[in-house]
């Protein structure tokens with residue numbers, strides 16, 4: 637097996653990267669082997685979540701490692717890609733060399749986005765970075781996940797429609813709502829699948845099936861090693 641590499645990245649903090657990484661990883665690990673790589677030093681909130689979880693569950697298919705530099709990230713990927721079906725990478729709250737490196741190493745980049753104007757402003761610059769990354773990782777696929785959506789708020793739908801119309805990046809049809817279960821379950825080392833919110837659990841299952849479907853069609857990534865690719869990473 638060669639793991640499909642899924643990065644969760646955005647140029648903004650607090651958009652739900654770690655929450656989505658944890659929830660997708662638990663769901664995918666129900667019938668596959670999953671490695672998470674926490675690339676968010678010094679916060680390491682995904683690692684903190686995993687260590688709480690470690691006291692509650694005996695994991696069989698879900699492991700975690702941390703990386704603080706692009707070379708650590710690349711070395712973890714190359715030494716473990718044949719042991720796992722999926723590697724999920726949790727990015728930092730701002731664009732740094734690790735996030736740039738993720739863009740060159742991933743099959744799929746998931747971009748969590750809330751339907752609010754303030755988030756859309758910072759998303760535009762991230763979209764430009766992706767356009768640059770595609771020069772070095774030609775097989776890169778990037779998709780938005782609408783997160784923290786309040787379905788009854790009219791402006792949310794308007795913002796989503798606007799981005800769907802103007803952005804070259806497509807969004808998963810599977811939307812993640814704003815639900816307390818996402819906050820509470822994470823704080824207890826759980827996923828929403830292990831929590832008492834059937835709606836949140838169904839949202840994550842459905843997103844995770846869509847993610848599986850997308851990555852199943854993607855070709856393996858050849859690490860970009862040209863000088864210009866290295867310069868792209870170092871710019872962070």
Ligand SMILES: Nc1ncnc2c1ncn2[C@@H]1O[C@H](COP(=O)(O)OP(=O)(O)OP(=O)(O)O)[C@@H](O)[C@H]1O
Pocket residue numbers: 648649650651652653654655656676679681727728729730783784785812813814815816818819820822
């Ligand atoms: N769908 C959701 N509904 C409600 N709260 C959410 C949802 N997704 C994330 N949150 C909450 O939003 C906050 C930020 O989420 P999270 O830590 O996952 O974001 P992040 O992008 O990883 O942040 P950082 O950039 O700081 O690492 C957390 O309190 C989390 O519980």
Ligand SMILES: [Mg+2]
Pocket residue numbers: 653654655676681682726727
């Ligand atoms: Mg985080």
